[in-house]
Amino acid sequence: MLNDRVFFFLQKARLNELLAARSYRDDAHTVITVDTRSLVTAHEADIELTSVNTGFAQRFSAEPRGRDSFQSIEEFAHPTRAHASTKVVDVAELAVYRGVRDITEHVKRVERMREGTVLERFV
Numbered sequence: 001m002l003n004d005r006v007f008f009f010l011q012k013a014r015l016n017e018l019l020a021a022r023s024y025r026d027d028a029h030t031v032i033t034v035d036t037r038s039l040v041t042a043h044e045a046d047i048e049l050t051s052v053n054t055g056f057a058q059r060f061s062a063e064p065r066g067r068d069s070f071q072s073i074e075e076f077a078h079p080t081r082a083h084a085s086t087k088v089v090d091v092a093e094l095a096v097y098r099g100v101r102d103i104t105e106h107v108k109r110v111e112r113m114r115e116g117t118v119l120e121r122f123v
Contacts, residue, residue, distance in 0.1 A: 005095040
């Protein structure tokens with residue numbers, strides 16, 4: 001299921017958390033920043049949203065994960081205003097089912113990063 005999708009973080013804070021995670025912090029990573037509007041316009045029918053970090057795989061996680069974790073943009077249940085104020089963001093990931101073969105059409109920036117620090121900018 002997960003290998004059928006390309007995943008995007010929508011907030012820089014989530015990217016920085018990943019880059020600072022124990023398994024990744026010592027390595028440099030290529031980070032591709034895309035134009036969200038362009039990506040959504042081109043792939044809306046294949047986009048799914050989830051409120052959980054699907055890659056977070058601790059045994060006793062409070063958030064269940066599975067096929068029901070993903071919903072189309074239209075079906076995604078954004079929290080009510082009262083709930084939204086207690087949760088920083090409601091969309092944890094944007095996934096594009098079947099991939100993004102035209103990724104170069106949406107790229108804004110490509111950088112080599114380590115723990116949130118830009119080491120090199122390619123685009």
